Amino acid sequence: MKLSLIAALLLATxxxxxxxxxxxxxxxxxxxxxxxxxxxATTGTRVNVFQATTGKIMARLxxxxxxxxxxxxxxxxxxxxTQFAEEGLLLDYDSPNAATVxxxxxxxxxxxxxxxxxxxxWNPTSGTPRPTDWADLARPAYKDxxxxxxxxxxxxxxxxVEALLANDRKDLLEDLKDNGAIVAGANKAALTPVLQGAKxxxxxxxxxxxxxxxxxxxxxxxxxxxxxxxxxxRPMMILKSSQNAEDAKAFFDYVLSEPxxxxxxxxxxxxxxxDIEADRPLIGDMKLxxxxxxxxxxxxxxxxxxxxx
Amino acid sequence: MARGSTTGAxxxxxxxxxxxxxxxxxxxxxxxxxxxxxxxPDLGRGSLxxxxxxxxxxxxxxxxxxxxxxxxxxxxxTVAVSAALALPLAALRxxxxxxxxxxxxxxxxxxxxxxxYIAALSWILTLQPRGYLEQLSxxxxxxxxxxxxxxxxxxxxxxxxVVYFILSxxxxxxxxxFSDVGRVCGAGPWRAFLRLxxxxxxxxxxxxxxxxxxxxxxxxxxxxxxxxxxxxxxxxTGIENRVSEWPIDLPEAxxxxxxxxxxxxxxxxxxxxxxxxxxxxxxxxxxQPFQKRPLGRWRLPVLALFALVAGVATVLPLLAILAAALGxxxxxxxxxxxLGLTNFAELLDLGSGGLRALSHSLSLGVATALLxxxxxxxxxYAVARGAGRGRxxxxxxxxxxxxxxxxxxxxxxILAWNQPWxxxxxxNTPLILLLAYTCLLLxxxxxxxxAALQQQGDSLEAAARVCxxxxxxxxxxxxxxxxxxxxxxxxxxVFAVASRELVASLLVAxxxxxxxxxxxxxxxxQGSVGLGMAMALCTIAxxxxxxxxxxALMRGRLxxx
Numbered sequence: 001m002k003l004s005l006i007a008a009l010l011l012a013t014x015x016x017x018x019x020x021x022x023x024x025x026x027x028x029x030x031x032x033x034x035x036x037x038x039x040x041a042t043t044g045t046r047v048n049v050f051q052a053t054t055g056k057i058m059a060r061l062x063x064x065x066x067x068x069x070x071x072x073x074x075x076x077x078x079x080x081x082t083q084f085a086e087e088g089l090l091l092d093y094d095s096p097n098a099a100t101v102x103x104x105x106x107x108x109x110x111x112x113x114x115x116x117x118x119x120x121x122w123n124p125t126s127g128t129p130r131p132t133d134w135a136d137l138a139r140p141a142y143k144d145x146x147x148x149x150x151x152x153x154x155x156x157x158x159x160x161v162e163a164l165l166a167n168d169r170k171d172l173l174e175d176l177k178d179n180g181a182i183v184a185g186a187n188k189a190a191l192t193p194v195l196q197g198a199k200x201x202x203x204x205x206x207x208x209x210x211x212x213x214x215x216x217x218x219x220x221x222x223x224x225x226x227x228x229x230x231x232x233x234r235p236m237m238i239l240k241s242s243q244n245a246e247d248a249k250a251f252f253d254y255v256l257s258e259p260x261x262x263x264x265x266x267x268x269x270x271x272x273x274x275d276i277e278a279d280r281p282l283i284g285d286m287k288l289x290x291x292x293x294x295x296x297x298x299x300x301x302x303x304x305x306x307x308x309x
Numbered sequence: 310m311a312r313g314s315t316t317g318a319x320x321x322x323x324x325x326x327x328x329x330x331x332x333x334x335x336x337x338x339x340x341x342x343x344x345x346x347x348x349x350p351d352l353g354r355g356s357l358x359x360x361x362x363x364x365x366x367x368x369x370x371x372x373x374x375x376x377x378x379x380x381x382x383x384x385x386x387t388v389a390v391s392a393a394l395a396l397p398l399a400a401l402r403x404x405x406x407x408x409x410x411x412x413x414x415x416x417x418x419x420x421x422x423x424x425x426y427i428a429a430l431s432w433i434l435t436l437q438p439r440g441y442l443e444q445l446s447x448x449x450x451x452x453x454x455x456x457x458x459x460x461x462x463x464x465x466x467x468x469x470x471v472v473y474f475i476l477s478x479x480x481x482x483x484x485x486x487f488s489d490v491g492r493v494c495g496a497g498p499w500r501a502f503l504r505l506x507x508x509x510x511x512x513x514x515x516x517x518x519x520x521x522x523x524x525x526x527x528x529x530x531x532x533x534x535x536x537x538x539x540x541x542x543x544x545x546t547g548i549e550n551r552v553s554e555w556p557i558d559l560p561e562a563x564x565x566x567x568x569x570x571x572x573x574x575x576x577x578x579x580x581x582x583x584x585x586x587x588x589x590x591x592x593x594x595x596x597q598p599f600q601k602r603p604l605g606r607w608r609l610p611v612l613a614l615f616a617l618v619a620g621v622a623t624v625l626p627l628l629a630i631l632a633a634a635l636g637x638x639x640x641x642x643x644x645x646x647x648l649g650l651t652n653f654a655e656l657l658d659l660g661s662g663g664l665r666a667l668s669h670s671l672s673l674g675v676a677t678a679l680l681x682x683x684x685x686x687x688x689x690y691a692v693a694r695g696a697g698r699g700r701x702x703x704x705x706x707x708x709x710x711x712x713x714x715x716x717x718x719x720x721x722x723i724l725a726w727n728q729p730w731x732x733x734x735x736x737n738t739p740l741i742l743l744l745a746y747t748c749l750l751l752x753x754x755x756x757x758x759x760a761a762l763q764q765q766g767d768s769l770e771a772a773a774r775v776c777x778x779x780x781x782x783x784x785x786x787x788x789x790x791x792x793x794x795x796x797x798x799x800x801x802x803v804f805a806v807a808s809r810e811l812v813a814s815l816l817v818a819x820x821x822x823x824x825x826x827x828x829x830x831x832x833x834x835q836g837s838v839g840l841g842m843a844m845a846l847c848t849i850a851x852x853x854x855x856x857x858x859x860x861a862l863m864r865g866r867l868x869x870x
Contacts (some may be wrong), residue, residue, distance in 0.1 A: 021557070022820050027835040048821040051831065054814055055553040059716070062559055063723035069737060069820065077555045086457050123640065185537045186553070188834055192430075195639040197439035209835055212625060216837060219640035298554070309540045 020045040021247045022069060026213070026234065028166055034049040038263065039254045045247050046183040053186075054080065054155060058104045071242040074113050074234060074250060077155040081110035081235035091238040097256035098162040100273045102283075105233050112233040113255055114269035115283060117217050118160050119222040121191060121205030128200040133226045138175035145200035145261065146181035151304050154187050158206040159291070161304050166294035174308050176203060183308050195220060208268035211280060215268070228287035233272070283301045314616060324691040324784075329699060331684050332706050335748050337638070339721030340709060346724060347563035363560035364567075372547075373568070380526050380543045381574065387525035388518050390465035394618060395472035396514075400502070401611055403471075403480030406601045408612060412681050414474075416731050421470040421802065422852045423626055426530030428467055428847045430833070431629035433534065434639075442634055443642050455538045464531050466622045468524050472517040475760065479513035480506060482764060483676040491567045513681045516760040520752065523573045523711035529812060544569045545714050552716055559720055566717040570709055583703075622751075627816055627849070633842040641808065651842035662823055663844060671851065672827040673739065674808030677746040682800035684747070685754025690788060692755075693762040704759075711752040717814030718748055722817055737819045746807040751804075759801035761792040797863065801856035808852055843854055 006098075021039075025032040029051045036047035050058070054076045061070065084090050090109025098111045104111035120131050128141055129147035137146045164172060184190040187206050193199040195218050202210075210222040236255060238248045254260050261271040265278035274284075294300065301302070347364050349357045367373065398417070399409055419429070435441045436450040443449040453459045483506050490505075507514075529545045536546065544565055551562040604611055632643060634652050641647030656663040685707075692704045710718060722745050726736040736739045765788065773783040811826040818827055825848050832841030 024820075027831070029831045029835065050818070050820045052815055053553060053834070054555050055557055058555055058557045059552045059720060060723065060816055062557065063720050064727050066724075067727045067729040069727070075555070076706065080555050083556070085584060125640065152550050155554060158554075182538050185533060189534065192639065193437055194641070195439065195641065196434060197438040212835075216638065217641070218638045271513070290519070 008104075009100050014208035021047045021071050021244060021251050022050070023047055023072045023074065023251065024050045024052075024061065024070045025074040026054045026057060027051060028066060028208075028267055031263060031269070032074065034263045034266075035251075035255055035260060038259060039251050042254070043250060045250065047251060056246040068239060068241040070239060071244050071248040072238050074236045074255075076116075076232065076234050078112075078233050078235055079155075081107055081237055086239060089240055091240045091242065091245055091248075093238055093252060094251070094263065095210060095253050095256055097253050099271075100275045101256070102274060105272050107161075107235070107296075110235040110237040111256065112272040113236040114267075114272055115233045116156065116269055117207045117224070117229055117231045117281075117283075117286060118156050119205050119207045119210060119224055121194060121202040121210040122221050122223055123194050123197060123200055123219055124221055125219045126194075126197055130221075131223060133199060135172060135175075135227070137181070137201055138172065138179045140179070142179060142200055144180035146176060146179065146203050147184045147189065147193055147199045147201075148176070148181055148203045148308075149187045149190040149205075150183050150185055152301055154184055154190075154204075154206075156206050156230075156232050157189070158297075158300065159232055160204045161228045161296040162300050163289040163291045165303060166291050167289060170307075173304065176308050193219075211268040224286050226287075228289040230289055230291070231270075231283060233261065233287075234269070237278050313757060323781075325695045325699065325703070326712035328688040328691045329703060330685070332688060332703060332751075332857060335684070335744060336706055336710055336751065338722070338725045339470055339711065339718055339748060340443070341721075342716055342724040343563045343566060343713070343721040346560055346720065347804075352559035358381070364559070365527050367561050367564035367568070369673055373565075376544050376547050376565075377568070379541055380545075380669070382457065383464070383543055384522045384526040384531065384572075384576075386458075386461035387464045388522050390461055391469040391472050391521045392514075392518060394465060394469040394622075395476060395517075397613065397620060399473050400506075401604075401614075404506070404601060405611070407604065407615065413615045413619060415853070416475055416623045417470050418856070418862070419627065419849065419853055420467055420622040422805050422809075422849050423467070423630075424530070424829075424848075425464075425467050425528055425844065426534070426811060426833075427630065429463065429531045429534040429841070430838075431626045431633065431723060432463055432700045433543050434633055435625065435629040439642075441643060442631055449641055454614075455535055457539070457541055460531060460535050460541065464525050464528060467528075467531070469622070469665045470523045471520050471524070471802075472514075473794075475517040475824055476510060478795065479510045479760070479764075483495075483509045497783050515562050515583050516756045519576055519580045519708075520756055523708070523752070526569060526572060527711060527714055527751060529714065529716075532748065548714050550645075552720075552845060563717060563720070573708065573711060575703060577705060601725050601819050603750050608672055609650045612838065613837075625751065627846075630846050630849070632783065633839055634846050636839050639838055652837070652839040656843045656847065663828060664822045666825050666828040666844075667820065667847070667851070669739070670808040670848075673742055673746065673824065674804045674852070676743050677750060677807035678800040678804040679808045680743065680795055681747045681751050681803045682754050685751060685799065686758050686789065686792065686796055688751075689758035689762055689792075690784065693759055693797075694767065694788075699869060707755040708752050710748050710750075713749070715745075715749060715810065716816060718745060719813040719816035722748070722813075736808045739819060741817050741819065742822075744825070745813045746803075746810055749813060750806055750812065753802050754796060754799040757795040760789070760790050761795035765791050797859070801859065804856065805852040809848055 023032065032051055034048050036049055057073065057075060058080060061073065084106050092108045096110060098106065098273065101111055105115065106254060120137065122131055126145065128145060131137055147155040151161045158252055164170065182191065183202060190202045191209065193206060194202050195213065205222065206304065207222050210220055214220050238245060238252060244247050256273065261273050261276040264271045265276060268280055270282050271278055345824060349360055350363050351358050397810050402413065403412060407413065417850055436447045436454040438451055439793060440449055441800045527545060529549055532541065532543050533546050533549065536542065548562045548565045551558040571703050637649055688703060688707050692700045726734050726741060735744060769787050773787050778786065795818050809826050809832060814824045814826050815830060818824060825844060829841045833840065
């Protein structure tokens with residue numbers, strides 16, 4: 001009985017282990033699955049996907065460092081790419097399809113797959129006025145009705161807090177705290193209470209997750225604040241250790257191809273290429289805050305915790 | 310238990326070796342790599358540079374004292390509330406004729422089948438402002454939910470079945486036999502229970518409370534979902550923070566895990582000290598029929614108590630999960646036009662991978678239950694009846710995974726099994742999940758089996774040996790059948806937990822291989838909460854029904870009542 005089960009497990013292994021490109025990707029899972037299926041349909045090469053949070057992917061890569069498994073990594077945090085590039089882990093590949101990707105979305109060894117932005121995720125049935133800027137959420141109308149993702153658990157929120165500190169707007173965070181805003185775990189943990197109406201808005205919601213929820217019929221709206229926001233490019237990189245760099249390059253090209261970028265746009269992310277249409281505001285349409293002169297990560301986090309604890 | 314156990318010593322040497330070898334492979338190897346990574350931060354890259362630096366950083370951080378205090382508050386609080394919930398119920402169930410006893414057993418088993426991260430989310434959806442409770446009744450209990458007592462209460466509601474099931478079996482074994490003796494000698498029923506039954510059940514009480522404590526300090530879902538909101542951080546959330554978002558810090562996470570392990574080992578030492586002082590053998594000869602007492606005029610109050618606990622622990626969370634699974638959107642709430650079966654239809658759709666994830670997890674659950682059950686029985690026997698110094702170490706080793714957070718076990722397993730010089734490795738195959746689950750869940754069968762063994766006098770085994778049975782025959786024909794009920798119970802729990810384990814699965818799942826929990830997590834993370842809840846509901850139904858059928862079959866075969 002036990003033996004036959006183990007044999008069955010081994011058999012299952014034999015059918016999944018043979019694959020051509022191995023990709024570790026941050027969510028959304030539907031996007032990477034669609035990209036993999038599209039690539040296989042056009043080239044016949046199979047793509048094996050491991051999907052998790054950026055943190056879990058990085059933990060797995062670090063634990064596997066002695067014997068790497070992944071050919072390619074798509075993370076949700078640009079910092080992973082700069083660090084991997086510094087450590088010399090990335091294969092420098094100049095994809096022909098990256099010609100129309102702006103320079104700030106490229107590094108030697110990494111090109112953005114797509115870009116997400118930070119928004120106010122507001123529930124129109126919450127009985128509160130429609131906010132237009134970050135500072136609105138510190139007004140009495142939103143008393144005790146605002147959630148924030150924890151910057152320690154959400155790369156996007158971290159980038160926004162960093163930009164606020166760099167632009168001397170620490171008082172905004174303090175006003176939010178005084179107005180009863182609460183810190184609620186990762187992105188989804190901050191959004192769920194807003195969907196049910198326990199809270200009215202997420203300060204620092206993720207745009208594509210919010211738009212996707214709205215498209216599914218949830219009562220939620222992604223609002224780009226008038227004073228500007230920050231973006232989070234999602235770096236795509238081929239590891240130097242890849243045993244299968246040619247197929248990995250082909251998949252890299254496919255993600256940056258017109259059909260690949262259209263799938264990125266369909267997931268409500270901004271395509272990295274500027275010549276792809278998308279049914280949402282693009283980088284050129286929004287005002288961006290600068291992160292110039294922001295303090296180091298530990299200091300950003302401890303300042304934030306000092307305000308909210 | 311340590312005294313007078315010489316009969317099995319010769320025969321159990323083989324068991325000791327089998328157990329030591331397999332525990333070494335399944336538990337000690339990954340744990341060793343966790344220690345190594347805490348000491349040598351660059352181990353993953355094959356370097357031994359900067360030893361002890363991250364460990365020192367963790368231990369000298371003033372925040373550690375707060376984490377440690379909060380962890381202790383949570384662990385001890387959960388133990389206290391679990392015991393308060395489970396003890397009276399277990400005693401009533403075991404010693405009296407409670408109407409519909411099987412139904413209560415089933416209802417009280419379910420909280421354990423609800424994954425803690427699902428339970429926490431369903432309580433949030435129910436109790437927060439504008440949650441299901443407010444939509445139905447106009448009041449919300451957000452104040453209780455987002456508080457330290459609230460977190461402790463929810464965790465106790467999740468873990469008390471462990472105590473209830475170990476203890477009701479235990480009290481039943483002790484039975485009326487001993488308290489009848491007490492009554493004959495002039496003690497009242499209360500006195501007999503307090504002076505005889507309860508003390509004789511000490512091994513079961515201690516073992517189950519130790520399990521609850523270890524589960525409470527290791528559990529991530531509930532404190533992460535509720536504690537973050539009120540700034541209540543525990544060791545596990547501190548560990549998860551270090552591996553959940555970039556930049557990650559494996560060495561510090563491993564260092565904090567070692568603190569957690571020490572905490573569990575301290576609890577384990579207390580348990581051993583408690584048990585080593587007395588003799589708890591109650592099963593020394595011919596079994597006697599045991600008549601449960603009637604409840605008399607206490608019938609209704611007792612029924613009300615069972616109904617209250619089952620209602621809060623089981624029915625409410627299940628209803629919340631059902632409501633979320635039936636809802637097209639969360640913001641639509643409980644309005645009739647928002648309810649439907651779309652989520653279930655999508656779950657059963659072959660393209661969505663839901664069915665594949667179900668079959669993966671269920672087969673892994675069965676394999677883990679068999680492996681952990683077999684290994685647990687052998688280990689418990691080797692520890693209880695063997696000789697030599699290695700036994701205490703073996704016992705401690707078998708408990709350790711209970712205190713290791715899943716994410717740390719995952720990292721240890723990758724480090725151990727993804728070495729380039731290994732000729733064959735289970736890594737990146739489903740077998741690695743079997744190893745991870747067996748490692749994480751081994752404490753359950755070991756605890757259950759050793760509690761059963763401590764109450765089995767070795768005179769039965771000695772009698773078998775005198776009659777000419779070989780040690781192996783005595784084990785197979787006498788010891789094993791007597792601990793089978795406890796062992797089966799624990800294997801069912803292992804099956805249930807293994808088929809929904811989240812944290813380690815997320816990290817070590819082979820590329821392209823999805824389990825139930827990974828599927829649910831993906832829906833919660835960036836998909837539809839309703840679809841995740843539909844999957845959760847199917848999982849709870851399957852993991853509850855399969856064990857119940859098995860138990861019903863067993864009861865039918867083994868005993869008439």
